[in-house]
Amino acid sequence: MVAIRKWLARLRNHQAPVTQWADQRRDEAARLLGNAEESGDWIALTTHCNGFIREVAIRALRDQPSPEALAALIERLNDWVPQIRDLARESLEHYLSPSHVQALLIELAPLMALASRHRADHGPTLTAVRNILQSPEVHSDVYANFLTRQGSAARYLFKLLLEKNIDKQTLLRDALAHRELTVRVAGVAACQALPDAQALQLLQEALPRPGAKVRVCVMRTLLPLLENPQPLLCTALLDDSQSIRSLACWVAPKHGIDARAILAGRLTEGFPKAKRGWLGILALAAELDVELEQRWLIAAARSNYPSVRRAAMGQLGEGLLVELLVALEDPSDTVFLAAVAQLNKQSWASLHTGLDAKLNRDWHALSDKRRHALMRLRPKWQQVAYLLARLTREPTEQVFWAEKVNLWCEEQYQIVDPVTSRSERVKLIEQLRGLASRGLISSTNFARVLK
Numbered sequence: 001m002v003a004i005r006k007w008l009a010r011l012r013n014h015q016a017p018v019t020q021w022a023d024q025r026r027d028e029a030a031r032l033l034g035n036a037e038e039s040g041d042w043i044a045l046t047t048h049c050n051g052f053i054r055e056v057a058i059r060a061l062r063d064q065p066s067p068e069a070l071a072a073l074i075e076r077l078n079d080w081v082p083q084i085r086d087l088a089r090e091s092l093e094h095y096l097s098p099s100h101v102q103a104l105l106i107e108l109a110p111l112m113a114l115a116s117r118h119r120a121d122h123g124p125t126l127t128a129v130r131n132i133l134q135s136p137e138v139h140s141d142v143y144a145n146f147l148t149r150q151g152s153a154a155r156y157l158f159k160l161l162l163e164k165n166i167d168k169q170t171l172l173r174d175a176l177a178h179r180e181l182t183v184r185v186a187g188v189a190a191c192q193a194l195p196d197a198q199a200l201q202l203l204q205e206a207l208p209r210p211g212a213k214v215r216v217c218v219m220r221t222l223l224p225l226l227e228n229p230q231p232l233l234c235t236a237l238l239d240d241s242q243s244i245r246s247l248a249c250w251v252a253p254k255h256g257i258d259a260r261a262i263l264a265g266r267l268t269e270g271f272p273k274a275k276r277g278w279l280g281i282l283a284l285a286a287e288l289d290v291e292l293e294q295r296w297l298i299a300a301a302r303s304n305y306p307s308v309r310r311a312a313m314g315q316l317g318e319g320l321l322v323e324l325l326v327a328l329e330d331p332s333d334t335v336f337l338a339a340v341a342q343l344n345k346q347s348w349a350s351l352h353t354g355l356d357a358k359l360n361r362d363w364h365a366l367s368d369k370r371r372h373a374l375m376r377l378r379p380k381w382q383q384v385a386y387l388l389a390r391l392t393r394e395p396t397e398q399v400f401w402a403e404k405v406n407l408w409c410e411e412q413y414q415i416v417d418p419v420t421s422r423s424e425r426v427k428l429i430e431q432l433r434g435l436a437s438r439g440l441i442s443s444t445n446f447a448r449v450l451k
Contacts, residue, residue, distance in 0.1 A: 046072040054084055062091040067103040070095055074110045077125065078117045085120050096128050101138040104129060105145045108153050133157075134164045147174060154180040162190060169198050176206040181214060188217040200225045212241040219247055230255055237262045240279035245287065260288055267292070271299050278308040286315060298323060306332040313338035318346055325354045328374070340373045348379060348419050359386065381420035381428055384408050388431050402440040405432070409445035 046057045058076060061069040073095075076088035095103060104111070111129055114122040133142050146157040158175055165171045172194070175187030188206070191199040203222040207215060219236065223229050229251075236248035237259050249259055263284050272278045278300060285292050292315060300312035301323045309330065316324050324346075327339035343351060355377055363371065375383050387408060391401035409432065417425075429449065436446040 043068055043072045046076055054079070054081075055087060058084065058087050058091055062094065065094060065100065065103070067106040070100075070103045071107050071110060074107060074114070077114060077122060078119045080119065082120075089125060092125065093128075096132055098132065098135055098137045101132065101141050104132060105142065108149075108156070112152060112156055130160065134160055139164075143171075147178070150180045154178065154183050155186060158183050158186060168194065169202065172202055173205070176202060176214075176218075177209065181211055184209075184211065184214045185217055188214065188221055192221060196225050212243045215241060216243045216247055219244060223251065230257060233257055234262050238266060238277070238280040238284060240276040240283065242283065245280070245284060249287070259284065260290065263288060263290060267296065271296070275303075275305040275308055278303060278305065279311055282308070282311040282315065286311075291315075294320065301327065306330075306335055309335045310338045313342050316342055318350055321346065321350060321354065325358065328358055333369075336370060337373065340377065343377055348382070351377065352382075356386065363390075379419040380412070380415045380417040381425050382417075384432070385420075385424070385428055388428065398440070402435060405435065406441040406445055409441060409449050412448050414451065415449070 043057070043061065046054055046061070054076065058073065061072060070092070073088045073092050076084055077092065079085045079088065094100075111126070114126060132138065142157060143161060146154060146161060149157060158171075158178075161171055162168070168190075172187050172190055175183050175190070178184050178187070184206070188203070191202055194202070200222070203218050203225070207218045207222065209215070219232070223232070226232060233248050233252050233255060234257060236244050237252065237257075239245050239248070252259055263281070266281060272281065281296075282292075282300060284290075297312055297315055297320060300308055301316060301320070303309050303312070309327065309332070313324065313327060313335065321343075324339050324343050327335055330336050330339070343355075355374065359371075359374060366374070375386075378386060384405060387401060387405045391398060391405065394401065420428075432441065432446055432449060435441045436443045
């Protein structure tokens with residue numbers, strides 16, 4: 001700081017003739033450095049466009065170690081001025097000691113980013129940081145930080161610890177339970193270097209944990225280690241994860257396991273109590289194209305779990321049309337849309353009465369999204385037939401229903417309807433013509449229907 005004060009004094013007392021621009025630059029530097037010298041806020045000046053100001057700021061930060069100062073120095077390691085890069089590298093060496101490990105861990109992300117910046121060779125700096133983080137005296141700090149990190153920083157620390165950690169079994173157990181999914185995947189791969197007995201124990205502990213991507217990796221690694229993989233495969237066939245079931249279905253024939261027999265055996269038992277049990281049974285039945293008994297489908301369609309009800313919708317056929325119509329009352333939009341998708345596969349004759357009853361009862365209570373979805377279940381001409389019927393039955397609401405008819409006409413273009421007979425279409429067109437002549441709907445919109 002003494003050197004900076006002396007430099008500021010010389011700058012203020014400098015009497016050499018200069019251009020107006022140079023004078024402005026000198027005054028600006030003197031003002032900024034003077035303010036920073038008084039306030040101690042040098043970090044902001046490390047990004048100034050004036051290279052000399054950045055240099056002075058870096059020299060000042062060298063005497064004020066902190067995580068914030070370290071972040072500023074790391075940024076300047078890739079400065080466009082070589083002299084500033086060299087100065088930042090010299091200043092950073094102060095942090096390359098075990099006493100500053102917490103600051104290095106806080107700023108680990110920008111340090112790692114240096115590997116992809118090529119204005120200078122950052123290899124020596126990164127190697128020095130790596131050596132510090134792998135030193136025995138900071139192991140507990142680095143390990144504790146690893147357990148809380150996510151993303152690339154977590155993967156980086158895992159690799160560091162794996163290279164030096166003596167107790168690899170403990171490290172891999174923590175890695176397989178880590179919050180970062182990619183660390184868990186890397187942990188599975190690292191287990192292959194352990195003795196079979198240790199790897200088997202760790203993988204069996206990791207298999208039930210959530211995360212299908214990790215569980216598939218665990219299962220692939222675990223199967224060759226098992227003397228008898230049949231119990232695992234039988235369980236995996238009824239897993240709620242599609243990727244686990246797919247792997248089990250692929251491997252099962254090699255071990256003499258029939259997936260259909262496993263499903264049939266499970267169906268002789270009672271209904272599952274957990275959501276995952278229901279999802280596994282429903283999914284395997286769908287994948288094997290096995291038709292479940294009605295009692296199973298009804299129980300699934302009335303489950304307390306929305307995801308189970310949604311999965312059941314895809315297997316309800318015409319024989320359980322009542323359950324599909326009941327599902328239209330479901331508070332879950334995903335279940336409602338799954339029921340609509342399945343109803344769309346049914347014949348109009350079987351659907352007509354129930355759908356009319358639903359629309360008559362709940363038209364005004366339905367959300368726009370649900371009302372639109374239900375109307376799309378009707379063939380095109382049956383949509384306007386319904387609207388016209390409501391208009392006829394409710395003369396007090398004539399304006400409201402006429403507007404709905406008008407909007408329907410406006411939306412039409414080359415109507416395709418293989419269900420409605422020609423004679424019925426002619427009657428509907430005459431009704432629309434009458435509304436257009438009375439001015440209740442737009443003549444232009446009515447003309448669209450005739451195209």
